[in-house]
Amino acid sequence: MDLRREVERARRGGDEKYHRRNRQQGKLFARERLRLLFDDDRFVEDGLLANALAGDLPADGVVTGIGYVHGRPVAVMANDSTVKAGSWGARTVEKILRIQETALRQRIPLVYLVDSAGARITDQVEMFPGRRHAGRIFYNQVRLSGVVPQVCVLLGPSAAGGAYIPAFCDVVIMVEGNASMYLGSPRMAEMVIGEKVSLEEMGGARMHCTVSGCGDVLCADEPEAIAAARRYLSYFPSNFTERPPAAPASEPEAPTAEIASIVPADQNAPFDMYQLIRRLVDAGSFFEIKALFAPELITGLARLNGRVVGIVANQPRVKGGVLFVDSADKAARFIWLCDAFNIPLIFLADVPGFMIGSRVERQGIIRHGAKMIAAVSEATVPKVSVIVRKAYGAGLYAMAGPAFEPDCCLALPTAQIAVMGPEAAVNAVYYNHIQALPPEEREAFVAQRRAEYAADIDLLRLASELIVDAVVDPADLREELIRRLDVYSGRVRDWPAKHRPVTPV
Amino acid sequence: MAIHLITADMAGVVAEVKVREGDQVAPGAEVVVLESMKMHIPITAGQGGRVREVRVAAGAFVNEGDVLVVLDDGTGA
Structure with missing residues (x-):
């Protein structure tokens, strides 16, 4: 084989027309995203030549490896949307599983740069149901949870089963306009349940960050989203056995x-x-x-x-x-x-x-x-x-x-610490009594009880009682x-x- | 003509209605104050417009999501 030629071909990703479409949508190529994510080019990659014999599936549509963020090693999985819209085949899934296993062995954070149309249905028997097929990705995510930080940056779709990758991450950073997350697409919803709905309403970034709670951080574009992922990681240790990294102190913005x-x-x-x-x-x-x-x-x-x-x-x-x-x-x-x-x-x-x-x-x-x-x-x-x-x-x-x-x-x-506020408390305790009083006496009675209540929960009293x-x-x-x-x-x-x-x- | 509905954030009693039909309101302006859980809950206009309709009066109970005030952009009937 001609190594240089094969490597260059795999690194280029999919056909130029897909790169062009990406640019039109404000999306970066997977490898450009990695350049933004990592400190420098000390990137160690696995499976670059996955599915090389297929010819049109460079790296089988996903880039996996380890680079450095703020000087610490961080593992990454990055879908390549120029290769069959970032969809998953058998080797795509195997690469994702392996980088998860690597992150677990190394006890280092794992970042998922997600931009994928989901499973290649034509390949389902090789990648969907089995022991080391797609389900195992989620099983691994659950195993990794709490051991190492798992960060999702959602840069495009994450459809059907793929929507569970963000769901199992600690944090999901979404790019408005491009990120989407849904179990069934609007087209499928119309076909199966008769609902007519836009993609944005169904599973857009803003909806997920405001209504469903599936999104944590809403960003305007990819550089902002990837910078947010770097910043997020700066607050975290590499794994649960370590302490979060300290930084130089500074005074608050205002006194x-x-x-x-x-x-x-x-x-x-x-x-x-x-x-x-x-x-x-x-x-x-x-x-x-x-x-x-x-x-x-x-x-x-x-x-x-x-x-x-x-x-x-x-x-x-x-x-x-x-x-x-x-x-x-x-x-x-x-x-x-x-x-x-x-x-x-x-x-x-x-x-x-x-x-x-x-x-x-x-x-x-x-x-x-x-x-x-x-x-x-x-x-x-x-x-x-x-x-x-x-x-x-x-x-x-x-x-x-x-x-x-x-x-x-x-x-x-x-x-003020209390089982309830003074107004509600007086009403709760003395309701029948208040009703039995002549109307002209009620106000004075309530005011008196409230004053007693306030004295009862006075802060000095709570400090005195060691509350x-x-x-x-x-x-x-x-x-x-x-x-x-x-x-x-x-x-x-x-x-x-x-x-x-x-x-x- | 664009219609904008201002709804109650949470269940409570209307403490004060701060606008009348025909008023112009700026984005972020307080239009209604609810009292709920003994707290004053300011309800603001998400966007500006002309008050087309006030659907509640002080003392009324409203549930979360109920329409309080209807705005339009004043461009027609």
Whole structure:
């Protein structure tokens, strides 16, 4: 064989017309994507000559190998959409399985650059049903989960079975306009169930990042998406046995002293929790996960004095910061992610509780709320609960309240912890009594009871009863958190031995 | 003519309606304040337009997804 010729042919990918079509769609060639992903060209590739004898299937439509991201080895699988639209044949699948096995042996992250039409149906017997066929990709993903970071950058379609690759990754970064994810295409939906729907409505990037929750980060184009993947990896260790890499510390974007003026004393008034986060974490370090999905709760990675932390914060500006099915789901998954990779958790609580009403009961708010509380309970990484303002009812539990073994529960002076707010509580306890009073006496009676209730849950009383471990001046909160995380970094990760928990969802 | 529906983010009681039929509203403007879970929940216009219809009054219960205000772009009947 003529080695140079075969190698060059395989590296070129598919026919020029497919490269042209890619460019028209704002898509890069798989190997250009790898150049953006990796630090340099120290790329070690396997299976370049896969299916070389077929002639028109260079590398069998997928590039696999190991390169470096921020100086650390990272494995990659990149579909080549110029080769049969990135579809999977028998050797495509075998290459994907092998890079997964390599990532597991080496204990290094695996990035999936997905842009694939799915299985080659004509080859199904060789690649769909068997022991080392497509199903094994997902089996391997589940095995890898929590061992090494798995990142999906969705740059084109991921259809039918292929849609499970993003679903089993820790994070999915999507390019708006090009990324799509669906079990059945719009054409198939019309044929099988009679639904007429556009591709964007069915499984577009924006839909998945705002409605379904399948997407975590929405990007405008490929360079932005691949840069986001690099940035995401900078917060993670290579595997679960290591700690996240530290970085040089920096001051917050705005002074921590301003926090006091951001949090209103009126428990019912909205404020913007992002303004508090900006004043707490190192400037430019906040990397938000699921920014567009269930925005009444904020989840994101950040650095505090250079140390990686995961932030779970209620957002009172949206839906009053109340927890819903989707926000509970978002929180649970983020907590699992941080717990898997030794990332300490900071909870910033300002929560009226879980939503009530017939609508959410029918959605199963109880079991989804229980899932979030289970995730908080199971997390054995250092965790700090900060009661920013109110923490009512099960909201206190969901935000790592004192019973959930946080390393400490801190309160700002604006904190209010109670089974419910004063208005609701007085009504609940004295409803019959109030109804029996002459109308002109009711207002004074209610005001008196509320005052008693407020005294009962006064923060000084809660500190005196050791409910909270410290009351912190907002201006000192950042410094307090930095010191606390320093001393808690050796937390023993102890939990009863078992085969597995039986989770509420 | 483009119609834009402003809906309730969550179940609650209408505390205040801040617009009247015929008003022009800017994108992001508060049109209704709900009270739910004892919190004030501002409901804002996703895009600007003219208020064609106000479908709720203070004191009304609304469920998640109920239409509160209908906007149009004021270009015709």
